[in-house]
Amino acid sequence: MKRARWGFVALVVFLLACVTVNIYFPVTAAEKTAEEIVKEVREQIPEKEEEEKNLPDGSEKQSWHFIKVAYAQGGEALEVSNASIRAIKASLKDRYPAILPYLQKGIVGENQDGFVEVRTMEGLALPGKAQVKQLVDAENKDRTNLYREVGNALKIDQNQVGRLQEIFAKEWQKSVPPGSWIQADDGSWVTR
Amino acid sequence: MIVRAFFLLNIISLFSPQLAVPFFYNDFSIFQMAGGVSGFCYMSPDGTWGGENLRGTVNVRIVDQELLGISAEVSLEEGYFLYDKWLFDWKETPLTIQMRGAMDRHGLAFEEGEITFADNFRLSGQGSADFEERSIYLKSLKASFADTAHAYREFLEKPLKTLYPVMEKIAIEGKLTVTAQDFSYPEWGGELWASFEGAVSVPGISLDQVSMLVPLCYEGPLRKECFVRIGSLLSDQGRVSNLSFPLTAESGQIHLTKALRIPFAGGSVLLSSLVETTAPFSIAGKLSFENISPRGLPIPAVFASDGASFTLTLEKLSVEGSVVCNVWGGEVLIGGLEINDPVSASPRIKAEIVFKEVDLERLSEYSVFGEVKGAISGYIKDLVIAYGQPEAFELVIETVKDKGKRQSISLTAVNNISILAQGAPIMASWFLPETFPYERIGIKCKLKNDLFYIHGLINDRGLEYLVKRKRFGIDVVNRSPGQPIEFKEMVKRLETISRR
Numbered sequence: 001m002k003r004a005r006w007g008f009v010a011l012v013v014f015l016l017a018c019v020t021v022n023i024y025f026p027v028t029a030a031e032k033t034a035e036e037i038v039k040e041v042r043e044q045i046p047e048k049e050e051e052e053k054n055l056p057d058g059s060e061k062q063s064w065h066f067i068k069v070a071y072a073q074g075g076e077a078l079e080v081s082n083a084s085i086r087a088i089k090a091s092l093k094d095r096y097p098a099i100l101p102y103l104q105k106g107i108v109g110e111n112q113d114g115f116v117e118v119r120t121m122e123g124l125a126l127p128g129k130a131q132v133k134q135l136v137d138a139e140n141k142d143r144t145n146l147y148r149e150v151g152n153a154l155k156i157d158q159n160q161v162g163r164l165q166e167i168f169a170k171e172w173q174k175s176v177p178p179g180s181w182i183q184a185d186d187g188s189w190v191t192r
Numbered sequence: 193m194i195v196r197a198f199f200l201l202n203i204i205s206l207f208s209p210q211l212a213v214p215f216f217y218n219d220f221s222i223f224q225m226a227g228g229v230s231g232f233c234y235m236s237p238d239g240t241w242g243g244e245n246l247r248g249t250v251n252v253r254i255v256d257q258e259l260l261g262i263s264a265e266v267s268l269e270e271g272y273f274l275y276d277k278w279l280f281d282w283k284e285t286p287l288t289i290q291m292r293g294a295m296d297r298h299g300l301a302f303e304e305g306e307i308t309f310a311d312n313f314r315l316s317g318q319g320s321a322d323f324e325e326r327s328i329y330l331k332s333l334k335a336s337f338a339d340t341a342h343a344y345r346e347f348l349e350k351p352l353k354t355l356y357p358v359m360e361k362i363a364i365e366g367k368l369t370v371t372a373q374d375f376s377y378p379e380w381g382g383e384l385w386a387s388f389e390g391a392v393s394v395p396g397i398s399l400d401q402v403s404m405l406v407p408l409c410y411e412g413p414l415r416k417e418c419f420v421r422i423g424s425l426l427s428d429q430g431r432v433s434n435l436s437f438p439l440t441a442e443s444g445q446i447h448l449t450k451a452l453r454i455p456f457a458g459g460s461v462l463l464s465s466l467v468e469t470t471a472p473f474s475i476a477g478k479l480s481f482e483n484i485s486p487r488g489l490p491i492p493a494v495f496a497s498d499g500a501s502f503t504l505t506l507e508k509l510s511v512e513g514s515v516v517c518n519v520w521g522g523e524v525l526i527g528g529l530e531i532n533d534p535v536s537a538s539p540r541i542k543a544e545i546v547f548k549e550v551d552l553e554r555l556s557e558y559s560v561f562g563e564v565k566g567a568i569s570g571y572i573k574d575l576v577i578a579y580g581q582p583e584a585f586e587l588v589i590e591t592v593k594d595k596g597k598r599q600s601i602s603l604t605a606v607n608n609i610s611i612l613a614q615g616a617p618i619m620a621s622w623f624l625p626e627t628f629p630y631e632r633i634g635i636k637c638k639l640k641n642d643l644f645y646i647h648g649l650i651n652d653r654g655l656e657y658l659v660k661r662k663r664f665g666i667d668v669v670n671r672s673p674g675q676p677i678e679f680k681e682m683v684k685r686l687e688t689i690s691r692r
Contacts, residue, residue: 083583
């Protein structure tokens with residue numbers, strides 16, 4: 001009897017151990033989103049312009065029932081956006097010209113977690129050091145909010161936001177000017 | 193002795209070779225140094241804090257007794273000081289420190305201490321700091337800001353405006369005094385009081401002749417009286433004069449001693465049951481409104497509330513209860529109001545709105561949408577406004593039959609509904625009458641992730657109608673229900689409507 005009970009417990013443990021937890025992570029959508037957002041922020045291009053779309057032909061006769069399908073409705077929109085993401089993108093874009101010289105001088109680098117990091121303060125006077133610290137702090141606050149918002153929009157579990165950050169990190173690193181410092185996957189810092 | 197000698201050497205090593213001043217010591221039992229410093233620089237090994245190009249005078253005497261007795265006079269006239277992201281320019285506000293106390297590797301006890309920033313800010317007191325616990329205890333302290341505007345500008349606005357741009361929009365003038373007795377931090381204890389006389393302005397509101405005496409921390413069991421008085425509160429809703437908040441402090445809380453009625457925007461606001469808690473900070477209370485009709489609103493709305501309870505913390509403002517807005521012969525109930533991160537640059541507002549029997553004719557007079565007669569009811573569920581823009585909502589509008597009201601819709605309005613839902617007006621409308629009756633209008637609109645989804649609420653023979661005609665008239669059918677419309681596209685459509 002005792003052996004049967006233990007056998008049952010072992011079976012339950014075995015079954016529980018066999019449960020596979022599948023966590024949803026939309027890799028393609030995350031990569032596309034990261035690419036679009038970083039491109040927009042870093043290349044200082046205006047917000048993605050809508051393709052020129054002509055209004056429906058005005059000469060077309062309609063029946064009593066309206067039958068036009070809105071022109072924006074052809075195909076699923078892939079852009080991940082909302083009011084917060086738009087505002088954060090604008091803030092990152094505004095700040096980029098101030099951060100760029102520090103990236104070029106190697107004072108600030110792009111780390112592997114999707115954040116900017118102070119690499120060295122050498123050659124900077126105290127007001128410059130304060131400015132770098134404030135810029136890095138403000139930039140990383142925006143990026144933290146961006147990852148949270150994009151994660152919510154893509155229905156990514158908050159525990160998986162780290163993966164999203166890594167995807168963004170690759171895009172930020174691609175976008176830095178040559179000679180800037182980036183952190184490799186093994187944690188070492190190299191120049192791009 | 194060796195340990196103490198090391199300790200003294202550490203202190204000496206703080207000074208760079210640029211420090212050309214006489215100093216002498218006698219077997220490390222007395223260390224004395226007096227002279228001037230110029231171009232002195234120091235940065236902590238972790239880069240957290242430091243000074244640069246400091247110029248001033250130092251007169252330090254350290255006596256090696258059981259504890260190290262310290263007597264110091266330091267003045268700084270030039271240079272920068274950095275702590276984390278906070279930068280301070282001593283040239284703008286020269287510093288003088290006088291201190292007498294004792295120190296060991298665990299902490300510092302100061303018997304007398306006085307810090308003066310120019311002629312503006314004077315701080316004097318007695319107390320101790322524990323280096324290991326990272327705590328301070330102030331037996332007594334008095335900090336006086338003769339010119340609060342200068343102090344605010346130099347200590348807060350200039351050093352931190354890159355990080356918090358909103359600081360540039362705040363102005364404070366007047367005299368501020370902070371006194372402490374047996375105050376401890378970070379374990380809040382004892383008393384810390386602030387008294388202020390002056391003026392404060394934040395975007396949209398300016399307060400003049402402000403006089404206040406409030407505890408920033410008061411953990412004592414005895415009830416103490418305190419107050420906030422505002423001679424004049426000026427906002428875009430007009431001026432309110434002679435506001436007085438009678439308060440009492442007791443065991444870490446401040447209470448409003450009696451309900452306060454404030455005339456505001458043509459009506460009045462009744463504030464009651466107000467309680468402020470110091471650590472962690474929160475303010476809770478009850479607000480009732482009567483006949484509030486804010487100026488500057490594009491609609492003739494009158495607000496009232498029968499007592500909404502609110503709680504404000506640094507993270508969230510939440511309101512229990514609802515605000516009723518009477519507008520266009522109907523009623524709009526705003527409930528579930530929540531503002532996340534209320535003190536940040538990007539507060540996120542959440543609310544639930546229900547509207548009942550709003551007169552469409554009067555509503556359409558205030559919009560470019562075109563004339564519609566009848567009445568609507570509906571709701572806005574899960575409304576989220578972030579960075580001043582709608583981020584998510586579910587809007588349902590449905591006409592309701594009202595015996596006294598005729599139901600009709602103009603061709604302009606039909607075209608605009610078409611533009612909104614489908615991107616284009618109806619075609620071949622030249623032969624249609626200007627106005628015709630409708631059976632029902634029902635629209636559901638959802639915004640999520642910058643995508644709008646529009647549905648008609650009337651389903652008939654497999655079709656989804658936004659507008660259902662009577663015998664004669666026009667139907668508006670949604671031929672692509674559930675198809676998303678991008679936010680930018682919707683903005684374009686709204687612009688098209690407003691241009692028509």
